[in-house]
Amino acid sequence: MLDARDARPPAVVHWGADLGDLPAPALAAIADASVPAVPPSSIDVPLWLPLLPSFTDGWSERPGLDGFFTDRSPVSFRDWSTDAGAGWISVTADGPLAITTRLELSEEGVLRMRHTVVNRGTSDFVLTALDLQLPVPDRAREVLDFSGLWAHERRPQRGELRQGAWMRESRHGRPGHDDAFLLVAGVPGFGFRGGEVWAAHLAWSGDKRVWAARSALGPAVLGAGELLGAGEVTLAPGDEYCTPWLVAVWSDRGLDGLSDRLHPWIRGRSELHRPRPVVLNTWEAVYFAQDLDTLGALADAAGAVGVERFVLDDGWFTGRRDDRRALGDWFVDAEVWPSGLHPLIKRVHDAGMDFGLWVEPEMVSPSSQLAAAHPDWVLGASGGPTWRFQRVLDLSRPGAYGYVLERLNALLNEYPIAFLKWDHNRDVLTPGVAHAQTTALYRLLRELRVAHPDVEIESCASGGGRVDLGILELVDRFWTSDTNDPLDRQSIQRWTSVLVPPEYLGGHLGDKAAHITGRTTDLAFRQATALFGSAGIEWNLLHATPGERDAIAEWIALHKRLRELLHTGRVVRADTADPAQLVHGVVAQDRRSAIVAYVTLDAPQAALPAPLRIPGLDQNRLYTVRPLLTGAVTQDAPPPWLASGSVTLPGRVLSEVGLAMPLLKPQQAALFEVSAA
Incomplete structure (x- = not known):
């Protein structure tokens, strides 16, 4: 409710609960009744807080x-x-x-x-x-x-x-x-x-x-x-x-x-017009050790378990053997890839997947050919600090901007690339340039989207360092965090999804021992965590056992079956008394189905944990609840309803009374499917 009636600058009277369809006299009465008193030792008119407040308003x-x-x-x-x-x-x-x-x-x-x-x-x-x-x-x-x-x-x-x-x-x-x-x-x-x-x-x-x-x-x-x-x-x-x-x-x-x-x-407002593909990213699988035989075999393994997009991460361009060189030299390395990326992309396509590529266009390595040729394109003093052994390319300079645009267009024109993982691995650390750099980035992304409307782009900034609704108008996915540790991911995904819908949030199934934290977790916990959102894999499947590959294939099939619900439904989260326990899920817009996760982050406060109360259901509808996945437990016998395989109860009972839970060990999860009876 905005009061713009008088010569005074307009001010917001109310934003919040709907006040109903009020006639003009009632609106005027509300605005008049909101005018405060004039206190002692203050400006001699009632305080007025306009859209653009200033000293002249008191x-x-x-x-x-x-x-x-x-x-x-x-x-x-x-x-x-x-x-x-x-x-x-x-x-x-x-x-x-x-x-x-x-x-x-x-x-x-x-x-x-x-x-x-x-x-x-x-x-x-x-x-x-x-x-x-x-x-x-x-x-x-x-x-x-x-x-x-x-x-x-x-x-x-x-x-x-x-x-x-x-x-x-x-x-x-x-x-x-x-x-x-x-x-x-x-x-x-x-x-x-x-x-x-x-x-x-x-x-x-x-x-x-x-x-x-x-x-x-x-x-x-x-x-x-x-x-x-x-x-x-x-x-x-x-x-x-x-x-x-x-x-x-x-x-x-x-x-x-x-x-x-x-x-x-x-x-x-979204431009996502097809289901979010299940991704395999090569970073934690091979890091910089790239060759056609290894990555071709990895592509075959990924296709066999149902992956839909294969993303080649850092290490494919000229001279890039570690993170200390070559950023800016965006040409396919002829030594590693003598026939270019075509043979790998053919293996990826033959395995039934599309192909994605990692880039970091806003950055430059001090030892790169680009920095040697154009030192004036590098932001900051030459003796200033590097971060991850790299500097920032000044995209406000027409030459630098044009070079990056030309190189990206050349790659996208030569290769059938469906997806760019767009990284940004350091702070800028140069005063007075953030506005120009950000506006140039937005312009660059717009130009690329116009030239290549079918190419999807992921915003990655050493993980989740650039997750905002400004860039979301120009990208199709966020890399939510560099960690694939499910214990950390449970909290990161929970809070990020308050603002951003889960289909935009990349979450990957990592190795048994998380590469960043070193923590070891069970496959079921990793699966339950990565299921929600834009799912993928960050794991060398060539090192997985046959049993693990079978389990991954089943998990991908489950994700595909539930994907429409997960990516269109209402995200719900319960407030639990025990901080060791989390409850979250997705409820269909028509409230006829839901997927709910019951998570134990740590040892519970009580031997018998609180029941699972499922939020967001239709209070008067009957639902059948079935287990989908249950992590490791410490119990002599499960709850009887779980042993029988299902239970049917009204939504009001499920949300107010709840269901007895299995006694999960720490760092475990149980998934349940809820369907209208």
């Missing part, structure tokens, strides 16, 4: 706009005008700077908001910040966001929203492994299935800031904006700048309620 917290004209002329706004259509409204503040704020509200209840500024003055305008803010009510006293590390992304952190600002900044040139990701403010104690929450996400792949703040004046806000370096964006007369979109969502049904709005909205 707002002494973070302003919406920060910057200056180089001739020092004042920044002022003469008047405001509005325009509206179905599901959107725009508000323009006119003056030497013209700023238009566009708000869009989707049918799913997702609010998008961004500013566009145009310099109508006579001198340059140095833009320091142009941020987006939305008010949240006083009862939103608890805040949730995320941090993390490489291979340990999306670690939730919660706390009280006190007076002052909880500010998170990303200065990586990408969101980073510690990305705040989704900022949530809610009533204390909100969970997955309950509590009122307000959430914000900045759809941007570069530097950014997000914050939640409670002012001593009373109001609280969620805010976000691109984090600009000094002089990074300077607008000449006539130039314009658009902020990234702020994506905001409200729910009175906890975090799952956010997903219930975000997932259908994202799916409605």
Whole structure:
């Protein structure tokens, strides 16, 4: 609800629960009744928090706009005008700077908001910040966001929203492994299935800031904006700048309620038109040890178990024998591949799979031929630090941009490549370049998609370092994390899928001993974890036993049978009292079927764990529950219903009373299929 009636700058009166179809007099009465008192020792008119708050409004917290004209002329706004259509409204503040704020509200209840500024003055305008803010009510006293590390992304952190600002900044040139990701403010104690929450996400792949703040004046806000370096964006007369979109969502049904709005909205904008193929990626299978005989045999083994896409990872281009050289020299290595990639691709196609290729176009090795020929294309001082022994290629330079575009087009034109795994393995670590680098990346991806509309692209940034809704408009998959350890993956996938639908989140079946953590886990636990999402394999199947290959083939067949449900249904998560136990699943949109996972991360707190209560079912419908997969147990006898093979009960009973569970050992899972009786 936006109040744009008077000469004052427009302000959001309410965003949250639907207030119904109210007539204009009622709307005016609500807005009038929301005007606060004037407290002592304050501005002498009621506090007004507009879309672009400033000191002139009596707002002494973070302003919406920060910057200056180089001739020092004042920044002022003469008047405001509005325009509206179905599901959107725009508000323009006119003056030497013209700023238009566009708000869009989707049918799913997702609010998008961004500013566009145009310099109508006579001198340059140095833009320091142009941020987006939305008010949240006083009862939103608890805040949730995320941090993390490489291979340990999306670690939730919660706390009280006190007076002052909880500010998170990303200065990586990408969101980073510690990305705040989704900022949530809610009533204390909100969970997955309950509590009122307000959430914000900045759809941007570069530097950014997000914050939640409670002012001593009373109001609280969620805010976000691109984090600009000094002089990074300077607008000449006539130039314009658009902020990234702020994506905001409200729910009175906890975090799952956010997903219930975000997932259908994202799916409605999706360009995924066919089932997500089961992938085998060669990285943890062979690393840099590439040759046709080994990879051809691996392709045959992958095809035999039902894999649908074979992705050749790092190591295929000229001189690339380890991670210390050759980035930027994007030519197929004639020594390793004397006939090019054609013989391998033929083996892949003969095995019934399409072919994908790993690239890292934004990076360059200091010892590469490209860096030697064009040292001016490399960002940062020549003596500056490398990261994974590599530097960043300056895509804002036309020559560098054109070279990368030409090389990628050449590869995609010569070879039948269906998929690019697009990596970004280091922080940028150069001031004042993140905006230009990110906008150049977006332009590059758009050009490639126009030239090769059937090629799918995965966003990988040393795992999950670039997972955001800005780049999701240009890619088809995220590599959720570099770790394939199922114990870590359970948490990473759980929290990432609050924002992103599971079909976009790559999750792979790894080796028995996880390559990154060294932890050993059972095949059943790895299968149960990788089943949800865009499934794949990161394992040298040539080293798997015949029994393991049979089990993998059965798992892939199961995933394919359930894939439509897994990739179109509602993601549900239960709030469990025991932190050692997780419950999550996917319920069909018509609520006639579901897949539910019961997971033990560690030793339970009690000898007899709490029953499995299945969220999201139709309370009045009868369902039959059957086990699909059960991990290792420590028990003398299973629950009787499980021994009999199934049970049929109403949805209300399954969600409120639940089912007795097998006594799973730590790091195990049980999967259940739920079908309308």
